[in-house]
Amino acid sequence: MSAERGGAGPAGAAEPVIRVVVADDQAIIRDGLATVLSLLPDIEIVGEAADGEQAVALAVAEHPDVVLMDLRMPVLDGVGATERIVREVPGTAILVLTTFADDDSILGALRAGARGYLTKDAGRAELAAAVRAVARGQSTFAPEVGALLVSSLTSVAVHPPTTPADALVGRFPQLTPREADVLSLVGDGLSNGEIAATLFVSVATVKTHINAIFAKLAVRDRAQAIALVRS
Structure with missing residues (x-):
């Protein structure tokens, strides 16, 4: 170092x-x-x-x-x-x-x-x-x-977050917080472009996160990921 x-x-x-x-x-x-x-x-x-x-x-x-x-x-x-x-x-x-x-x-x-x-x-x-x-x-x-x-x-301490992404972090601890954000939006049916616009990142970044999510959750495609989120 x-x-x-x-x-x-x-x-x-x-x-x-x-x-x-x-x-x-x-x-x-x-x-x-x-x-x-x-x-x-x-x-x-x-x-x-x-x-x-x-x-x-x-x-x-x-x-x-x-x-x-x-x-x-x-x-x-x-x-x-x-x-x-x-x-x-x-x-x-x-x-x-x-x-x-x-x-x-x-x-x-x-x-x-x-x-x-x-x-x-x-x-x-x-x-x-x-x-x-x-x-x-x-x-x-x-x-x-x-x-x-x-x-x-301070706001978080007074009003703990209860977003869908927070729930996914609890269900799938192997995901990073950002991957949980992306998975939540996939579950809402958003396209890669719509997810990128929502999170203020590039479409390429969204694709990288989705590939990591598929590997970590052992799902083959978007349909399986959506079914897993909604289960």
Whole structure:
């Protein structure tokens, strides 16, 4: 995981280097983040991804300490990529950096296993501090994100969710929360395009989740999945 470089510290040991993958579908933002972080002596950029599938592949290949993850990406969105990285490379921390600071985005990322959440207007010092914090195993949130999170969790505590997807998580614990969301919508008869629009993800991401659902529940097709949901 962490390498060493830079000058020796007080005890003569080099500072540990935090290995980072940057995932964002906008090249100018991705390149800018990589450039800013690579200027820091304790951070090394080991890969850049333009979509969620690339982020997962890089995480599996490089075992970085941190993946800086955008949420709205093609092929596989940031929530789906986070779920897979947390499952397949558990030593890697996910730090979400996105334009969106709404309740659904925050809770979706945290339920998937993200350790931190910043918005893209974060300054250089705030970004660097967040990367270092999640690499140490800490959680970190932008102030506005923290306020929304407290509000959302308080609401959940007072009014526990009873959505169809929540019930499916209880019935099929092998599914991730996002897969339960997709299965619930499949059970409602929605097409892949309609599910993608409802969840604000790409059709390709929906197909990835549906393939995983079919494998985990041992169903052959959509009809069997719908029958299982409605049983």
